[in-house]
Amino acid sequence: MKTLMREWKTAVFIIVQKMEVSKNYIFLLQDYVNKACEGKPAWEIILKTAGTTVLLVWAKDFIFQDESIMERGKKTVFRLARRIPSVKAKIEEEISKVSSSMMDDFNKNIENSNYITKLPEKGWNQDEILQEAAKYTGYGTFSWEDGFASGTVYNGNQTLTELMTKVYGMSAWSNPLHPDVFPGVRKMEAEVVRMCCTMFHGDASSCGVMTTGGTESIIMACKAYRDYAINVKGIKKPEMLVPVSAHAAFDKGAQLLGMRIRHVPFDPETMKVDIAAMRKMINRNTCMLAGSAPQFPHGVMDPIIEIAGLGLQYDIPVHVDACLGGFLIAFMDDAGFPLAPFDFRVKGVTSISADTHKYGYAPKGSSVIMYNEPKWRHHQFFVTPDWPGGIYATPTIGGSRSGGIVSACWAALVYHGKQGYVDYTKSIVQTTRKIEEGCRKIKGVFVYGNPEVSVVALGSNDYNIYQLSDRMGKRGWNLNALQYPSSIHIAVTVLHTHPGVAERFIKDIEELSNEIIENPPKESGGSAALYGMAQSIPDRSLVGEIAWCYLDAVYSTKISEKPTIE
Structure with missing residues (x-):
């Protein structure tokens, strides 16, 4: 008990000493402020105090932001450079090319057919509507019914479709x-x-x-x-x-x-x-x-x-x-x-x-x-x-x-019902893990993290992963391209649980990965070029403008210009 009392007194003594030292500093600060303001008019003191306060608040807001000063500086330089007439003109030219390319791609997917741009004078009959609707719904190059699309359609069961x-x-x-x-x-x-x-x-x-x-x-x-x-x-x-x-x-x-x-x-x-x-x-x-x-x-x-x-x-x-x-x-x-x-x-x-x-x-x-x-x-x-x-x-x-x-x-x-969802969940997770295990064995690619549910994301330390995505696209696969870090993924659905689909996916990834390693492409095109360029641009507003081109193209009813034959 005596030891405790002695330690308590020592602690109190130290605290009191520190308080005395703090008081001394406060007095010194007061003297400094008083001398600085001595002989100066009240309006000057108030104005300088207000100005200093505003400056400190601005500095705080400027420094303490989510982005570093370096990143904001890069963006500012980029935005200023865009105001240079020659740079501005070049960027607008490139964005116009991107926009036209996207509209061309969308029009190819509908076989460059004409658009309806105004109401018909007289309404169509049911047979005409159904015939035209069947043509519209038949457009497209990706066979999602056979499990070639990541996510997108999660079931596709015909009985369920008819019921709903x-x-x-x-x-x-x-x-x-x-x-x-x-x-x-x-x-x-x-x-x-x-x-x-x-x-x-x-x-x-x-x-x-x-x-x-x-x-x-x-x-x-x-x-x-x-x-x-x-x-x-x-x-x-x-x-x-x-x-x-x-x-x-x-x-x-x-x-x-x-x-x-x-x-x-x-x-x-x-x-x-x-x-x-x-x-x-x-x-x-x-x-x-x-x-x-x-x-x-x-x-x-x-x-x-x-x-x-x-x-x-x-x-x-x-x-x-x-x-x-x-x-x-x-x-x-x-x-x-x-x-x-x-x-x-x-x-x-x-x-x-x-x-x-x-x-x-x-x-x-x-x-x-x-x-x-x-x-x-x-x-x-x-x-x-x-x-x-x-x-x-x-x-x-x-x-x-x-x-x-x-x-x-x-x-x-x-x-x-509960059992129906349990059964689907079991087959989807099993398929996901089969794809994960298969991809982990493939040279040139790796799996991100520990995918526990239905998504498997792939990256590569040996080549641009978007090159793999583009080549998978040519084989009919529609995968999701990701960024920061560069990667692609497949979201497994009921359609991927059908016999042979997972095996085909693993086989295509392996063959194409080996192909890229053995014969690296000299230039990147498609999503490899797009995502590589997009991730390197410090001014993300420019990337946003490219995305605007995509959304504009989605709603475009312009017919692609066909080259004239001389």
Whole structure:
């Protein structure tokens, strides 16, 4: 006891001494300020103080940004260079070439047929419409029915297609905006949400809504947490923290909702989000954390338990983006491929997004956003009580929605049932692991991270991986090109589980990889050139303009100019 008392007195003595030293420094600072202001008029002191404060605030905002001063400097130089007339003219010329090339490619895919650019004078009869529609739907060079496309079509079962088409037809004119007029569609939507909440181990308090897709589901979660942060926690400038590998829908949400988004780096070996980095990036404005289960680029599951732990520790809601593989990971335990908990069983997880139109095998245009309790959903809702047209309230971005999509989604869920999804999950995961194991043995390529669900991402240290993608395209494969780091991936679907498809994929990758190693191409073309160029441009706005060309071409009705024969 005496020892403890002695140590306590020593500690108190040291603290007092330090306080005395601090006082001395304060007095010295006071003397310095007084001497600096001595004999100067009040207006000068006030003006210099205000000016210095403004300068310090500007310096703080300039220095402490997500991008380094070096990166911002590169972009500034690039933007200034673009103003030089000769440079500007050259860039515009190249962008025009890209635009024309993209339109030509789209027109080739429709056999350079003419476009309908105005309403016909008289309506077509049913036979004419069906004949023309059959021609339109027959265009295209990629045989997705045979499993040549990554993702894109997740099932394609003819019986399911016919069933959903019939059910859609029954509700084709219905609109969930009017639940009093269409009570059956309201019941179907409520049941879809409840079935999904149960899938992800939500209790009686869990809730949600249907949306038009994963992007809207994610944006709705962002809105809910933004509004909660502003209205309940008093945060004036809410920020979201998401992995750099998270879906771009978070970036779209941040832009649309006026939020700041901060991207957390991932571990270059595991491709999982860096939890230590996420912890350091949390601040008083952080209104939500996010993780992917799995993430789109590499098919890797982020450490949801650790992210949820941060959410609990700092009282921040946590969103799990399961849009891609939600209808696989929910059944992997039963399929014999156990995963670490990722859903509402994990304390701290407050919302989950899952796409019914992917591995739920519902028609495109359906997804679900779920919350562990109603308070979050309340902040997602949009309500305008003073509109002259009446009290206007909608659960999502849209007002009117398709009741046909809701009913077809409901039909898909009850058609498969739990066992149907378990069976599909088992075959898809088995096929994914077969492709992964096969690709790991191929010279020239490697697999990113540890893909646990349905995506296998490939890279190469020996050649430009996009060259492999281009050559796979010539063999009929349609794969996803990724960047930062350069890679390609295949998202395995039901179509890839058919006999011989996985073996054909592995065989083609091996043959083409060996071909590139033995005879390296002198020049890069196609996506190899496009992505190589795009990743090297410091001013990403120029890459954005190239993307505009693509989107413009999608909506173009210009016929490709055919070369004249002399």
